[in-house]
Amino acid sequence: MKTFNEIIILFALLLMACDASAVEYNQVQSNQSTVSFGYRQMGVPMEGKFGKFAAQVAFDPDKLANAQARIDVTLSSVDSGSSDADESVQGKLWFDTRNYPLASFVATGVKPLGGNRYQATGKLTIKGKTLDVSAPVTLAVIGNRAEFNGSFNIKRLSYGVGIGEWTDLDTVADDIQIRFHLVVLASPASPLSNPPKRK
Amino acid sequence: MTTKRYSKISIGLHWVIALLIFSAFPIGLYMHDLKLSPTKLHLYSYHKWIGITVLMLAVLRVLWRATHKPPALHLARWQEVASGIVHGFLYLLILAVPMTGWLMSSAKGVKTVWLGIFPLPDLVAKDKALGHILSNVHTALNYTLLVLVVLHIAAALKHHFVDRDDVLLRMLPGK
């Protein structure tokens, strides 16, 4: 009888695995995704972006507690919106890319806001400093393709980005808006599959 | 001899524009080669704000000139033709110099926000190569302006100190 019980349990597990709604979006399409930012310089709104980043996402709308996300941005790939500044912004006063080549976001939780909206919280590390951030995210799903769009504001000085003569906030404002657009394809979740690999 | 002066509006616009150009020009030359710093970014903004102010005043000036005949002159024919040509180009350049500055800024993706408060529309989409070309055009027009302004000042001084006529006085405030 013991084996019979085991078979029942196995069947139950298989049924759960085949639950049609259990899709997990976990294949980030880097070439279609963007990480960009906005800031004000002398009152002028400027747009910048990062050419290189690595993102890992595991998101099942029905299992928010298991949601995972991590984005590592290669800071030397910065396009500051002004070619004059791309080099300086990698220097000691700004990103100091030699000592801190990456900025990382690691999600710590996702809460539903209703409909296709979520609130993601996580830890953002820039220049060796880690602070909590929280971003509203909208999810748009077409077939097996999910697009996550979100943005949040940080204060650059709280990360020590733009110090020395740049501490003067008249020139470059403290508020930096960070925006992300992630395209993630689904693969059906299965209890036998491993969680997404971490590098 | 009583001098028939330009209207107060013409005189006012002439000297305010002259003063602004005499500030924008050296700032433009100086800021260009500075290494990136808050000072550099401040100077770029001041330069752009002054230049846009010139553009707005220049539009008024040209409209005013088109609708108001200056007092008659009695100079040699060649002098009237020559000054007419130089003045024509000066009007053109006080419009074209700031216009190319504005176009260049749009092409470089750095919006112009007049006085840090009023955003001006971008005239062209961001395009690095175009920005570079417009920067060269802005510089070339500036040097043309410089040559004409030197000629313009030299002629005014010659009229005043050598010919001792009232050509310069016409453009100076007075009753």
Ligand code: HEM
């Ligand atoms: C009366 C009006 C203006 C004058 C006399 C003027 C004069 C100059 C001069 C002499 C330079 C240096 C050129 C060089 O060294 O290559 C310059 C550069 C510059 N001007 Fe103007 N300018 C005027 C209006 C404007 C306006 C309205 C703007 C933008 C809205 C502008 C934007 C610039 C920029 C961005 C540069 C630097 C070019 C570069 O970095 O390549 N200018 N200007």
